[in-house]
Amino acid sequence: MTKKILLSVFLLPAVMTFAQQYGGMWIPTELNEKEMKDLGMKISAKDIFNPQKASIKDAVVQFNGGCTAEIISPKGLLLTNHHCGYGQIQAHSTVQNDLLSNGFWAKNTEGELPNPGVTVDFIVDIKEVTNQILQGTDNLMEPELAKQIAKNIEIYKNSQKIEQYQSISVKPMYYGNKFYAYTIETYKDIRLVGAPPQSIGKFGSDTDNWVWPRHTGDFSMFRIYADKNNKPAEYSKDNVPYVPKHYLPVSIKDKNENDFTFVFGFPGRTTEYLPAIAVEKIMKEIDPARIAVRDVALKTLDEKMRTDDVTRIQYASKYASVANYWKKWIGEVEGLKKSNAVEKKVMYEGSLVAKNPEIKTTLDQLNKLYNDQAPFALNNAYYSETIRNAETLMLANLYYNYITSVETGRMDEKGTTALKKKLTSFYKDYNAQLDAKVTAKLLALYANKTDAQFLPAGFEKYKNETQNIPTIEEASENSIITGRSEVNGASLSKDIEKAFSNQDKLIKTLKKDPVFQIYTAMRDTYMTKADPQFTTLQTKIDALQKTYMAQQIATDKDRKFFPDANSTLRVTYGKVKGSSPRDAVSYSYQTHLAGVMEKYVPGDYEFDVPKKLIDLYTKKDFGPYKDKTGDVPVGFTATNHTTGGNSGSPALDANGNLVGLNFDRQWEGTMSDINYDPRFSRNIMVDTKYILFIIDKFADSKWLINEMKIVK
Incomplete structure (x- = not known):
């Protein structure tokens, strides 16, 4: 009790210092407009999202299904x-x-x-459709509930009149207590216009990822093309630059601490409303397991990439993808501990129970379910991360699914063609010899970290990493999966059409493949001893979480709720602000080009700096892009509540002008996906002044600047 009282005394002043105690990722049709204006916004909610006429939402797109992008010119x-x-x-x-x-x-x-294949999605309209989607679901339990909801979604989608280049997506919110329909317009001809060298665009690379101060010019430029009628079309040399309904003016005004900002984009996934027991499991068990697997994979790849340029280029994108969440999870664990997330959740649950005793029953059931699920959830984390990060096993998984589809009659010519296309793309950037080492080391980790009940018979032989390497290398050399051995007179990695020419022989050979047999032993054991139990318990947890979410909303009348992120269009807002994440440590809200030069290490793969950028700095040739300090601002931080998927999101000022490009969060606040804490949670943005400085002075691409509307 004493601990809880002290904690509340410690937290309350910190929370009161900030306007947004709980952060917020708001549906743009349900903005918290009053608070936004209280914080300094000068435009209206209709200026941000209006399906009837041009608004800021018409300049914001989902880029290639994951990130966000924004239109910054009339072309x-x-x-x-x-x-x-x-x-x-x-x-x-x-x-x-x-x-x-x-x-x-x-x-x-x-x-x-x-x-080819890259798309951007515009959100044309958003409608709440809860009543239509939940019609006829009273008193239904899973799986009948899911079936009825799926049926209702199809009925709703089929009832809507849309263009052939449009689609409708219906998304659950608040764990299925509400549903929203999104009308989406997809453009398919997207062309690369410009990108700085990675010594600018990826400056600081993995060392600086998720941390502040940051000096990364993390931007690239594309262009949307349309047919002659300005409508979506497949790539054609006859297509023309798309004319948007709205594009963002680009501001190069100086920024000051406490300036209002808002971020508009497609945040991927948050879980702000979990019970304390769930947060504790993530912090102490699930995240550490994921981190351990990726740590091994990344170290093995890094050793090779540092000494071989071909491998560096082959694995550059994959390495960055794996490293991104590895480091995020490390920061998340530290942030959850530092912000006393579990204790805060326990206190909040106590306050809810005091108002509504029925919530205690829900929480007791959730506590039991999470504890029952714990061993299966841990195995799920180790198994899924091992298969995902050992590319050889991931390939085996693809072939396993192919065989299953063929044998159950679900694989048609279209499916086979799609698989062959996917495999061809994968093999292009796959190094079988390198991944044999990754796989060997991950199998050793899996064998040592997994409880014996979840290991295949005889799997103990993989516990010794040193002995594993020659064993797995030999299996790799004799495997058709790795492309180092042939089937039907061809290698899968070099002539996939010929290798697939005799399907029966291919399947028969795959089943005898040494890599395939390692994978199937792991899979069969996991699917028998862990997955059914994990999934059954998760279904029960999900149903109770829906109940708990509804109880929170009904009970806590003082809290304004927003739905967890789910890759749908959202607005978050806050103020430009520095931070004091630790005792005697204070960060300013702004970094400058001088900081790039301070970090400069000639020839280093993370901190090298292009000669031309050095020359521009030495000459102080900054043009109109310097701020009041006389230097070019590079990045800045604010209290906007962001997550993955917000990468590339526009950061806008009080008037809706573009002032920055969101690309990261501060290390100390990465736990904001689970527990937003205003003391530590900061999003990191590239300053528009730095973006325009690089385009104009470094790239000599003033023709692009001339397209834009610059606000001085």
Whole structure:
């Protein structure tokens, strides 16, 4: 009791210092407009989202299904993060023409590079459709409840009149207590316009990822193309730059602490309303397991990438993807501890129970379910991360699914073609010899960290990492899965059509494959001894979480609730602000080009700086992009509540002008997906002044600046 009282005394002043105790990722049709205006916003909610006429939402798109991007010119010029466009930049790179290292800047629209398969999605309209989707679901339990909801969603979607290039997506909110329908318009001709070299766009790389101070010019530029009627169309040389309903003016005004900002984008996933027991399991068990697996994979890849340029280019995008959440989870664990997240949840639950005793029954049931699930959840974390990060086992998983589909009659010609296309793309950037080492080390970790009840018979032989390496290398050499052995007279990695020419022989050979047999032993054991139990308990947890969510909303009348992020369009807002994350440590809200030079390490893969950028700094050739300090601002932080998927999101000022490009969060606040704490939670943005400085002075691409509306 004493601990709880002290904690509340400690937390209350910190919370009262900030306007947003709980953060917020608001549906743009349900904005907390009064608080936004109290914090300094000068436009209206209708200026942000209006389905009837042009508004800011018409300049914000979901980029390639994951990140966010924004339109910054009347000619469909798109701005997003360098790390969001990284895969496309890599796809256009070769050892001879390394766009990752050298950067790329089209001289005109004719020089812009097409990216097959890349899309951007506009949100045309948002409607709450809870009554329609929950019709006829009273008193239904799973799985009948899910079936009825799925049926209602299809009925609703089929009842709507849309264009052939549009689609409707219905999303649950508040754990299925509400539903919203999104009308989406998809454009498919997206071309690469410009990207700084990774010594700018990825400056600081993994060392600086998730941390502040930050000096990364994390941006890249694309353009949307449309047909002659300005409608979505597949790539064609006859397509023309898209003319948007709205584009964002770009501000190069100085920023000051406590300036109002808001971020508009597609945050991926948060879980703000979990019970304390769930947060404790994540902090103490699940995240540490995920971190351990990725730690091994990343160290093994890094050793090779540092000494071999071919491997560095091959694995650049994959390594960055794996490292991103590895480091995020490390920060998340530290942040949950530092912010006393579990204790705060326990206190909040106590306050809810005091108002509504029925909630105690729900929480008691959730506590029991999470404890019952714990061993299965831990195995799920180790198993899924091992299969995901050992590419050889991931390939085996793809072939396992192929065989199952063939044998159950679910694999048609279209499915086979799609698989072959996916495999061809995968093998292009796959190093079987390198991944044999990764797989060997991860199998050793799995064998040592997994409870014996979840291990296949005889799996103890993989516990010794040193002995594993030659064993797995030999299996890899004799495997058709790795492409090092042939089937039907061809290698799967070199001539996939020929290798697939005799399906029966391919399947028969796969089943005898040494790598395939290792994978199937792991899979069969997991699917028998862990997955059914994990899934059954999770279904019960999900149903109770829905109840608990409804109880929170009904009971806590003083709290304004927003739904957890689920990759739908959201608005978050806050103020430009520095931070004091630890005793005697204070961070300013702004970094400058001088900081890039302070970190400069010649030839280093993370902290090298291009000569031209050094020359511009030395000459102080900053043009109109310097601030009141006389230096070029690079990045800044604010209290906006962001997460993955907000990468590339526009950061806007009180008037709706673009002032920054969201790309990261501060290390001490990465736990904000689970527990937003205003003392530590900061989003990190590239300053628009730095973006325009690089485009204009470094890239000599003033033709792009001339497209934009610059607010001085």
